[in-house]
Amino acid sequence: MKGILLAxxxxxxxxxxxxxxxxxxxxxxxxxxxxxxxLYYLPLTLADRLGYFKDEGLEVEINDFPxxxxxxxxxxxHSADVxxxxxxxxxxxxxxxxxxxxxxxxxxxxxxxxxxxxDKAAGYSWAKDLKGMRIGVSAPGSSTHMLVxxxxxxxGLKQDDVxxxxxxxxxxxVAAMRSGxxxxxxxxxxxxxxxERSGDMKIVVETITDKGVxxxxxxxxxxxxxxxxxxxxxxxxxxxxxxTNAIVRALxxxxxxxxxxxxxxxxxxxxxxxxxxxxxxFERLRPTYSKDGMIPKKGVDNSYKVxxxxxxxxxxxxxxWINQTYTNAFVEKALQKYK
Numbered sequence: 001m002k003g004i005l006l007a008x009x010x011x012x013x014x015x016x017x018x019x020x021x022x023x024x025x026x027x028x029x030x031x032x033x034x035x036x037x038x039l040y041y042l043p044l045t046l047a048d049r050l051g052y053f054k055d056e057g058l059e060v061e062i063n064d065f066p067x068x069x070x071x072x073x074x075x076x077x078h079s080a081d082v083x084x085x086x087x088x089x090x091x092x093x094x095x096x097x098x099x100x101x102x103x104x105x106x107x108x109x110x111x112x113x114x115x116x117x118x119d120k121a122a123g124y125s126w127a128k129d130l131k132g133m134r135i136g137v138s139a140p141g142s143s144t145h146m147l148v149x150x151x152x153x154x155x156g157l158k159q160d161d162v163x164x165x166x167x168x169x170x171x172x173x174v175a176a177m178r179s180g181x182x183x184x185x186x187x188x189x190x191x192x193x194x195x196e197r198s199g200d201m202k203i204v205v206e207t208i209t210d211k212g213v214x215x216x217x218x219x220x221x222x223x224x225x226x227x228x229x230x231x232x233x234x235x236x237x238x239x240x241x242x243x244t245n246a247i248v249r250a251l252x253x254x255x256x257x258x259x260x261x262x263x264x265x266x267x268x269x270x271x272x273x274x275x276x277x278x279x280x281x282f283e284r285l286r287p288t289y290s291k292d293g294m295i296p297k298k299g300v301d302n303s304y305k306v307x308x309x310x311x312x313x314x315x316x317x318x319x320x321w322i323n324q325t326y327t328n329a330f331v332e333k334a335l336q337k338y339k
Contacts, residue, residue: 021056021057021238021241022238023057023238024056024057024058024236024238024239024242025235025236025237025238025239026236026239027057027058027059028058028059028060028061029058029059029060029061029081029082029239029243030061030063030079030080030081030082031044031061031062031063031080031081031082031083031084031226032063032065032070032071032072032075032079032080032082032083032084032085033062033063033064033065033071033083033084033085034064034065034066034068034069034071034138034139034142034169035064035065035066035067035068035138035168035169035170035188036062036064037064037169037170037267037269037270038169038170038189038190038191039111039188039189039190039281039282040107040110040111040112040188040223040224041084041106041224042106042254042262042266042282042285042289043106043107043224043247043250043251043254043289043290044062044106044224044226044250045265045266045267045270046250046253046254046262046265046266047246047247047249047250048060048062049266049267050249050250050253050265052245052246052247052249052250053243053246055246055249056242056245056246057242058239058242058243060243063080065139066138066139066166066168066169066172067137067138067139067140067141067142067144067145067166067169068083068085068086068089068138068139068142069089069139069140069141069142069145070139070142071083071084071085072085072089072093072141075100075227075228075229076093076098076229081228081232081236081239082226082227082228082232082243083226083227083228084106084224084225084226085143085224085225085227086110086142086143086223086225087102087105087221087222087223087224087225087227087295087300087303087326088143088146088221088222088303088306088307089143089227090102090225090227090325090326091307091314091320091322091325092307092311092313092314094317094320094321094324094325095313095314095316095317095320096313098229099229099230099231099324100227100228100229100325101227101228101230101233101324101325101326102222102225102226102295102325102326103225103226103227103228103233103240103243103244103326103327103329103330103331104226104244104247104248104293104330104331104334105222105223105224105225105290105293105294105295105296105331106223106224106225106226106247106289106290106293107222107223107224107288107289107290108220108222108223108289108290108291108296109207109208109209109210109212109213109220109221109223109287109288110143110147110207110213110221110223110288111188111189111207111208111223111288112143112144112147112186112187112207113186113187113188113189113192113203113205113206113207113208114147114148114151114184114185114186114203114205114206115177115187115192115195115196115201115202115203115204116183116184116201116202116204117177117180117182117183117184117185117200117201118199118200118201118202120133120183120184121201121202121204124202124204126155127151127152127154127155127157128155128156128157130148130151130152130157130161130162130184131157131161131162132161132162133163133183133184134162134165134181134182134183134184135162135163135164135165135182135183135184135185135186136165136166136167136173136176136177136182136184136185136186136187137164137165137166137167137185137187138166138167138168138169138173138186138187138188139166139168140164140166143223144186144187144188145164145186146307146310146311147186147205147207147216148162148164148186149310149311150216150217150306150309151216152310153309153310159310165181165182167181167182167185169187169188169191170191170272173185173187173191174191174194174195174200177195177200177201178195178200184201185201189281189282189284189285190271190272190277190278190281190282191272192281193277193280193281193284194272194274194277194281197277207221208284208285208287208288209287217302217306218302218305218306219298219299219302220296220298220299220302221299221302221303221306222295222296222300222303222326223288225295226243226244226247233327237330240330241330241333241334244293244330244331244333244334245334248292248293248331248334248335248338248339249334249338251289251290251291251292251293252292252338252339254286254289255291259279259282259283262282263275263278263279263282266278292331292335292339293331293334293335294328294331294332295326295327295328295331300322300325300326304320304322
């Protein structure tokens, strides 16, 4: 009986797969993410809402965490198969003897910002003025925290010159700023635009525009990716290809769609009760999204350089095999099919 059931399951998976495509080895994938409602991860949201994962024969269970570092912990602890998270985590993990690889890019620029609470904004002129502040991040160790660490290192401050407080990415981050729990916030849209427009804080650092990214990081920085343990990728290439196909389709859809199309696709609760504000935040970020999902070598090299400036684990590593932290093989196949 067990053999018959397994055979039936295999047949179902075969028919669920797109015509001409090999069936995913895992039809159900657990994906961890740190801040699902943020615009940082919009391509993933679009792939899910537009049914692209289902088109590829996948059922994707998306588990949301307060920040990217928590999502990464789920991957390393084997409670998640894949993470939607910042590329630089793959470099850090290699220095800790964890083989993790990114396989499709969602964002070309980080799109993260630093804002100072309104009653302290007048006293801020450069990163040196962060000393002594309580700074909110999505979660310690996440990309929002890495932005703070890089800013501190760029002006010779130590990481313990500030206090880091995990405040999440949504309403909890807004509450932390408005209650005075934090003096500054390193975060993602649309929360940052909401707090600036309401007069609660002033944005002083941005990594949305090409100029902003150059000013902060000295060059391009790959942002959100899908990444997984290298072992998972090697054992489940059809599953990874299906995930990549869905994200690439979402990126291509985004290139030709209007702001109204996006607003009508994302869940209403993502809009934070203000459709116009979400639209404005999206339009600011629109140029940051990858056009095709390819991970650029130049950006990869710069990410490593940036981490060397402030990450002790990366600094101490005898060698980092940077080419093992990402692959474009799956994106290349997806583009042959959908572009």
